[in-house]
Amino acid sequence: MKSRLGKVQTVIRRYRRASQLTVLALLIVSPFVNLFRFDLPSMSLYLFGTRLWVKHTFVFFMLLVTVIYVIIAASLLFGRVFCGWVCPQNLFNELTRSWDRRFGRAGSTLLSVVISLFGAFVVRSYFSDGRALLAQYLSGQVPPGPTVFILGFTLFFTMAMAWWRTSVCRVACPYGHLQSIISNADTMHLQVFNLPGNRDICATCGLCAEICHMGVDPRTPEQKHCVVCGDCLDACALVSGARKVPRVLNFTIGSGDSAVALRDRGRLWQNVRQLAPRLVLPLILTVILGSLSAYMLAHRPRVDLVVAKNHRQVLAAGSPISSGNVMAVSIINLGNEGDRFHLYVEGLPDNWAALERSEIELEPGERASVTLRVHPTERIVGTHRFTVRVVGERSGAEASFDTVHVVY
Numbered sequence: 277m278k279s280r281l282g283k284v285q286t287v288i289r290r291y292r293r294a295s296q297l298t299v300l301a302l303l304i305v306s307p308f309v310n311l312f313r314f315d316l317p318s319m320s321l322y323l324f325g326t327r328l329w330v331k332h333t334f335v336f337f338m339l340l341v342t343v344i345y346v347i348i349a350a351s352l353l354f355g356r357v358f359c360g361w362v363c364p365q366n367l368f369n370e371l372t373r374s375w376d377r378r379f380g381r382a383g384s385t386l387l388s389v390v391i392s393l394f395g396a397f398v399v400r401s402y403f404s405d406g407r408a409l410l411a412q413y414l415s416g417q418v419p420p421g422p423t424v425f426i427l428g429f430t431l432f433f434t435m436a437m438a439w440w441r442t443s444v445c446r447v448a449c450p451y452g453h454l455q456s457i458i459s460n461a462d463t464m465h466l467q468v469f470n471l472p473g474n475r476d477i478c479a480t481c482g483l484c485a486e487i488c489h490m491g492v493d494p495r496t497p498e499q500k501h502c503v504v505c506g507d508c509l510d511a512c513a514l515v516s517g518a519r520k521v522p523r524v525l526n527f528t529i530g531s532g533d534s535a536v537a538l539r540d541r542g543r544l545w546q547n548v549r550q551l552a553p554r555l556v557l558p559l560i561l562t563v564i565l566g567s568l569s570a571y572m573l574a575h576r577p578r579v580d581l582v583v584a585k586n587h588r589q590v591l592a593a594g595s596p597i598s599s600g601n602v603m604a605v606s607i608i609n610l611g612n613e614g615d616r617f618h619l620y621v622e623g624l625p626d627n628w629a630a631l632e633r634s635e636i637e638l639e640p641g642e643r644a645s646v647t648l649r650v651h652p653t654e655r656i657v658g659t660h661r662f663t664v665r666v667v668g669e670r671s672g673a674e675a676s677f678d679t680v681h682v683v684y
């Protein structure tokens with residue numbers, strides 16, 4: 277039985293492994309090069325090397341909508357393709373099976389513990405600077421909070437890798453359940469499909485079900501746990517090749533007479549043509565959402581300015597100059613780097629406005645408040661509109677706030 281599986285040429289698996297390992301490498305590297313990570317101490321999010329602050333939640337929301345849309349659209353079209361080609365859990369589901377055979381159960385579990393420990397450290401690095409944490413450990417310090425987190429996650433990952441394995445995907449993963457809800461008859465699925473030239477349909481050898489690490493029998497309609505890995509296709513190719521017929525098991529889209537089979541070898545252009553009508557709308561929407569996200573990311577504010585406590589005061593005839601309007605000008609540096617910000621008041625008569633400070637140095641994410649006093653030097657009755665403006669010396673970031681001072 278083992279030798280039968282050993283003869284299968286897992287061609288599709290090679291491409292899939294390349295995809296899984298690329299994603300895994302990105303996930304490992306990402307928090308250390310600030311490709312993507314949350315920085316809880318400063319309440320910011322690193323994205324492609326740049327920083328988003330709480331004020332930029334709308335940009336993050338737009339990016340999240342885009343990513344969720346792409347995942348759902350891909351799932352609707354191709355099933356659990358994310359599980360089979362992207363998610364590291366599924367990669368380790370497969371690897372641990374082969375480690376069991378190669379190193380025995382104890383060796384496989386030990387390997388799982390080591391990888392889990394490393395994985396837990398990487399996950400912790402998504403929430404604060406991993407390099408600083410590593411430096412702490414290397415200098416002999418053991419920070420209690422991060423250490424408890426890392427040990428807890430090591431235990432969790434070890435359980436997932438060594439014992440739970442595909443149960444995580446079948447039972448616990450919310451995305452797995454989501455897939456069951458959103459898939460429909462037109463979602464790509466596996467079917468024994470009688471192609472021209474086939475003498476027979478299925479040899480009922482069962483190799484496709486045997487090779488499936490998710491416990492699916494692809495000849496049946498019960499395929500909600502199928503992760504589109506393609507191993508069963510390669511298994512069937514072996515059997516069909518020996519029978520000198522085209523592979524009988526295929527990914528198909530649609531059902532009944534309108535179903536079409538997608539062939540994986542030498543028929544790329546034909547597959548693209550068959551899929552094109554279904555791909556056009558999702559691709560257009562992905563481009564629109566992606567462009568909007570990129571635009572919002574590029575044009576997000578780099579500094580924020582708010583003028584608060586606009587106390588309107590009456591300047592009576594003969595009032596002392598000190599009666600006026602006291603305002604708090606609040607500035608936040610929303611950029612990636614520290615900057616010196618210059619403050620200006622525009623639109624008021626000369627000598628009416630006095631800023632506590634006209635420039636201020638702020639680190640990324642730092643907030644400061646500057647007092648602005650409006651002292652009318654003469655009684656000009658009416659509403660005086662004016663603007664408080666801030667300009668970053670190095671970044672050129674700008675923000676302004678329009679407000680009023682009323683003299684009765």
Ligand code: SF4
Nearest residue numbers: 488502503505506508
């Ligand atoms: S049914 Fe086939 S494609 Fe689906 S998970 Fe099993 S082996 Fe992979």
Ligand code: SF4
Nearest residue numbers: 478479481482484512
């Ligand atoms: S591997 Fe192919 S021929 Fe064998 S049982 Fe599965 S579908 Fe039928």
